[in-house]
Amino acid sequence: MSDNGYFDSGIPKPPVSRGSQGQKFNVDGNVSPVNGETRRGDYSNDTQSTMQFSPLRPSGQFAGRGTEDSGDSGLGQFEVQHGDGMAKRHGHVGLIVTLVMLLVLVAAAVGGFFAAQSYFSDKAAPGVMFGSRSVAGQSAAQLTQTVKSAVSDSKVEVADNAEQDTKATLKELGVKVDVKATVNALLQAKSSAGALRINPFQRQQVSLVTSTDDSAMSDYLTSTFVKEGERAKASTIAYDKTSQKFTVTAGKEGKAPKLDTVKSAVAKIVANPGTTVSAPISYGSVSMPISEEAAQEAADTANQRIAQSVTINNGDSKSFTIPADVVAGWVDSSSDVAKGTITIQYDSEAMSTYLESTLPKQLDQDAVAQQDIKNAQGTVLTVTTKGVNGVKVTNIATTAQKVLDALNNGSTESIAAQTTVVKYKTESHVADYTKANGDMWIEVDRSKQTVTVYKGSTKVKSFNVCTGKDSTQTDNGTFYVNIKYQTQDMRGTDYLTKGVKWISYFNGGEGFHAAPWNTVGIATGDPVTHGSHGCVNMLTADAQWIYQNAGVGTMVKVIGTQPTGAVR
Incomplete structure (x- = not known):
């Protein structure tokens, strides 16, 4: 502080003004006499006259400036100088906000671009x-x-x-x-x-x-x-x-x-x-x-094309040959009257439509579990139901193109359709033919000309029969019932018997069946005179019982020797 009582802050000290005794000079330059008369700009040289100022606020920096028309000396008001710093900080914040907004817009644009790409991937594009x-x-x-x-x-x-x-x-x-x-x-x-x-x-x-x-x-x-x-x-x-x-x-x-x-x-x-x-x-x-x-030349070409055999397979157990009249429906003739010609091509759209509706019906198949019969040692004795893979035709458009190529190239090789395959499962049954009331099996005794049905070691039923004659004897061995027909025409090289009933085959063409024409042979047990072509002739009711009770997979044991005459 200086000796006159003001802070020494670099601000000029107020000048000493001289005026009349008893007068006060205000900061705005007006004179306020004691007697109430006010005069402007009347300065005297009285050294005892004083000027009064509002006290200054101490600060490191001052930005106070009087306006030109206020009459202030520039020292009456001071403002702490924070304006420039605040402006800079506001400027930085504005720039950051602008950049963030730009980044958000760019991100939204990129996201929108990829969303649009995805949306139009399987649709017609804009424009x-x-x-x-x-x-x-x-x-x-x-x-x-x-x-x-x-x-x-x-x-x-x-x-x-x-x-x-x-x-x-x-x-x-x-x-x-x-x-x-x-x-x-x-x-x-x-x-x-x-x-x-x-x-x-x-x-x-x-x-x-x-x-x-x-x-x-x-x-x-x-x-x-x-x-x-x-x-x-x-x-x-x-x-x-x-x-x-x-x-x-x-x-x-x-x-x-x-x-x-x-x-x-x-x-x-x-x-x-x-x-x-x-x-x-x-x-x-x-x-x-x-x-x-x-x-005529065009007709000949078309006839050559429909003569092709087009077969499609499912890669497993099914195949399908396209009928010639269907292929003919695909043949499309196009005439050029300017050139005087007829050209032959195929209607690919009609071909695709036909294959899409037909191939699944012809080539699809459901999976079927395989049924095995095993002995106690795990050996498969017979397969009662053969396993079938599940197959489903897929991508028929590719198969249609293969068919078109085959027709154009004259190829007759079987075409493999595209499919998905599910491997069949195998289920097993362990048969027990030794315990009481076990699994059913049938014994054919040629020596006695009888058929005896067992469940394990338990005897169930016995029938009189007549087996094959000397030239076509019923084979000895162990077999299994593999297929059955309620009625079938039976034929061989030298015979045809229509409407044979209750047939249960167990060895190729040998099986049990009704033989109402051979009641004498069955009653006497005489295969020499009345024997069959290898089958086991039975009375109708007896053959029906075997058909209805002995399922596919039933074991059949043929034993004994060929008799020389009637055994009963």
């Missing part, structure tokens, strides 16, 4: 146009409906100078639309653009995928605009179900419409589906558009 319509976001099923609707709405308005006109559909004009291929083209559109595939500002136009049969177009226009007697017709081919081959219908010379304007109109519709396009036509005198010889 894909089908005619004048955007199909962005449509699935395969939706696109199929869109394409079919556009095809239905597509028309060619054909008119001639004689004021004849018609609105023709694409099908009537011989234009075949491949809906499946068109949908695939819509789904694959912009796929070469990579990450830019979902850019809605980059557009791609997709047209219908079609093929045109000029002969069909000419036939339709001719039948619509030209009288029957004036028409020129191309020779054609068609499949005849009676003869099961393609035959030729010869054409003739005459008058025919010119196709150029109509084909041009069709091209416009292909590029912009769902529209109606006008096509004026004129006529010309033409020879037979396609000769009978050219048609």
Whole structure:
């Protein structure tokens, strides 16, 4: 502090003003006399006059400045100088907030990009146009409906100078639309653009995928605009179900419409589906558009193709041969009247549709557990039910392509369908033929000409029988019932017996069955005179009992020797 009582802070000391005695000078420069009279700017040289100031607040820095028109000396008010630092801190915070917001926006944009990529992975991309319509976001099923609707709405308005006109559909004009291929083209559109595939500002136009049969177009226009007697017709081919081959219908010379304007109109519709396009036509005198010889050549080619045998297997136990008339339905002939030719190809869409509905029915199979009969030592004695793997046909489109390749290449090898296979399980039964009331088994005693049924060691029932004659004796050995028929025609090299009942086979063609024609042989037990071709002849009721009680897998033991005559 200085000797005059002020802080020595670098601020100039207030000047000593002189005025009249008894006067006070205010900080704003006004004089306040004792007698109440105020005068401005009247300064005297009286050294005893004083000036009063508000005390200063001590601080390290001061930013107080008087305004120019306030009359202040610049020392009456002071402001602590914090403004610049606060501005800097506010500036930094604003920059950080801006950066965070930018990062959030970038993250949202990246997330949105990948979400859009995922969403449109199995749908038409943004910017894909089908005619004048955007199909962005449509699935395969939706696109199929869109394409079919556009095809239905597509028309060619054909008119001639004689004021004849018609609105023709694409099908009537011989234009075949491949809906499946068109949908695939819509789904694959912009796929070469990579990450830019979902850019809605980059557009791609997709047209219908079609093929045109000029002969069909000419036939339709001719039948619509030209009288029957004036028409020129191309020779054609068609499949005849009676003869099961393609035959030729010869054409003739005459008058025919010119196709150029109509084909041009069709091209416009292909590029912009769902529209109606006008096509004026004129006529010309033409020879037979396609000769009978050219048609016969095409028919021969088609007949060679349907003669191929196409077999598909499931890689396990099932296979399926496609009927020739079905293959014939896939043969698609396309006529080019300008060249006078008929070309043969296959309708891949019809092929795929047929295989998708047919292959699962023909080749799928349910798993069947294998049933084994084992002895106590674990040896499998017989398989009563053979195991079957579970098989399910998959990816039929791949199989359809194999079938198409085989038909085009003339291959007759069996085609393996793509399948998933589930291996069958094996279940075992341990048979016990020794304990009382154990597993059933049958003893055939040739010496006694009897059949005895046991359950383990317990005798259940006995029957008189007649076994095979000397030249076809019933074989000795241990066998198992493997298949049964309630009724069957039995035949051999020198016999045929119709309607034989209650048959239980156990050794190839040998089995138990009813033999009502051989009651004498059964009663006497005389296989020498009345013997069979190897089977065990039984009375009808007895054979029925064996059929109903001895299941598949029942053990059969044939013992004894061939008698020389009747044993009873």
